[in-house]
Amino acid sequence: MRLVILGGGGFRVPLVYGALLGDRGEGRVTRVVLYDPDPARLSAITRVLAEQAAGVPDAPGVTATTDLDEALRGADFVFSAIRVGGLEGRAEDERVAFAEGVLGQETVGAGGIAYGLRTVPVADALARRVALLAPDAWVINFTNPAGLVTEAMSRHLGDRVIGICDSPVGLGRRIARVLGADPERAWIDYVGLNHLGWVRGLRVDGRDELPRLLADPDLLGSFEEGRLFGAEWLRSLGAIPNEYLHYYYFNREAVRAHRESDPTRGAFLRDQQARFYDGVRSPGTPALAAWDRTRAEREATYMAENRETAGAGEREPEDLSGGYEKVALALMRAIARDERATLILNVRNGATLSALDAEAVIEVPCAVGASGAHPVSVDPLPGHATGLVCAVKAVEREVLTAARTGSRAAAVKAFALHPLVDSVTVARRLLDGYLAVHPGLAYLA
Structure with missing residues (x-):
């Protein structure tokens, strides 16, 4: 199979290649094409991959190109892992937001909106190109904000674009580890949007073990999210939030x-x-x-x-080894070989969450096979979580409208409606601040 990585000069590409080196199964990836407009970054990452492959028999071949059309032709899978504006753009996103006293994180709040406004037009153009040159390819989206970007690309690629994130998987594994359960046998009841979800249950052999965790302060204090949110708040919620919800609950x-x-x-x-x-x-x-x-x-x-x-302390050693590349490999295997799997992914809602429309991209457990990823039926979210999910989805929709139409009003509305931006006046100043530092937002001027 031929795998194309858009953003092939990105720092985390060796994680993906390392996972591919360990795959010896039938139908594995044999050719990796790195696309990036920056030849210097491509050269650096190609060197890393060459050293990774040294001594590995039948390692997937690697080529690099700055020609997008050349990269896409003949692709079986496409990984979208771009960063529009680079890390300099991320630093500016933080600086502008913090100057207004609001969060500048790259996927949450003002910083996430700015990043989305820069990224969606580029991701939209890439999706159009994939649809034209590689219509049978499956696109796996790594690009943040992952849910928003996946929804933008789905307008051209339908269900053939699937977003991934390692946060839900990591959270589920930490909970299973604390409970002494095998993560491979556990059913993780996780529902929400990307970086805005909750584990509401962890079932092993039909028994929900999460109540046992919530009832034990020592167990809750023994893993990262328990220390991050505190036992009292987790018992109040009756669930374990994704770590990114710390930005909301303790803003x-x-x-x-x-x-x-x-x-x-x-x-x-x-x-x-x-x-x-x-x-x-x-x-x-x-x-x-x-x-x-x-x-x-x-x-x-x-x-x-x-x-x-x-006061949560250092990260556990088990959480320092990456994870999203393993999700991507499992997803590719399931589709290419029809190896049935259940994975937490970003996909179109359909009828899964009644509070959202069918086209909204959500993050839930999915049944994956040769026909793609299909969200499984889940119980409704409680009112407080539904309200937050609907509010953030409304923000994402304004970002999509602004990117599609160039509407400054929609961009201001995206900032102003976000739960972590507390003033329309601040929203206007945020947009002005971002327009001043990001040439890629000139379409909103």
């Missing part, structure tokens, strides 16, 4: 911690990855070792401000 504390962080997360990653890419330009630099060191530091500092605010 003031999160904004304060992030504003006081120097550098911000985006600026840290911008500078860290610049050092990596600059370093591997030298032919004598061991590219894979440099990548490993950079990745370890990146993973260890993930959501560090939130953990510090909550």
Whole structure:
């Protein structure tokens, strides 16, 4: 099979290739095509992959190109892993938001809206190109904000685009680990939007083990989300939220911690990855070792401000090894080989959540096989969660409208309607601030 990675010069591409190296099954990926408009980044990542493949028999061949059409022709699977505006754009998203006293995180709040406004037009154009040149390909979307971007692409690709995220899988595995259950045998009742979901049950052999966890303060304090949210709040919810809900439930504390962080997360990653890419330009630099060191530091500092605010401590060693590449490989296997699997994915709602329309992309367990990913039937969310999901989905729809029509009013409305932006006046200033630093938003001027 031929796999195309859009954003092939991205830092996390070696995670995907590492997963492919371990796949020896029939119908596996034999050719990887990296597409990126930046030849220097392509060169750096190609070097890392070459070192990964050293000594591995029948490793998937790798080619790199800056020609999108050349990359897409003949594709069986396409991974969309782009970052419009780069990490410099992420750092600016944070700076502008924090100056207004609101959250600048790349997928949540003002920062997520700014990133979406930059990314959706590009993702839309990519989806159109895939539909024209590789109409039978399956597109797996890694690009954040994952649910929003997947919904944008689905307007051209239908159910052949599927969004993935490793947060729900990681959360489910942590809960199973604490409960002494096998994650492979557990049914994880997870429902919501990307970075806005809740584990409401974890069933093993038909028995829901989550009440046992919620009733035990020691167990709750033994894993990351338990420490992040606190036992009392989790018992009040009767569920375990995705870690990104810390930005909603403890917004003031999160904004304060992030504003006081120097550098911000985006600026840290911008500078860290610049050092990596600059370093591997030298032919004598061991590219894979440099990548490993950079990745370890990146993973260890993930959501560090939130953990510090909550006194949650360091990340567990088991959570430092990535995860989204494993979800992607499982998804490809299930589709290509009809290996039936249940995975938590971002797909069109259909009739799954009655509070949302059929075209809304949601994040739920899906039955996956040769015909794609199909959301399973789930119980309705409680009122507080439904309200939050509907509010954030309304924001996403305004972003899609702004990207499609160039409407400044829709962009302001997206900012103003978000639960973490507390003033229409602030929403207007946010858009003005982002227009001043992002040339890619000129279509809204």
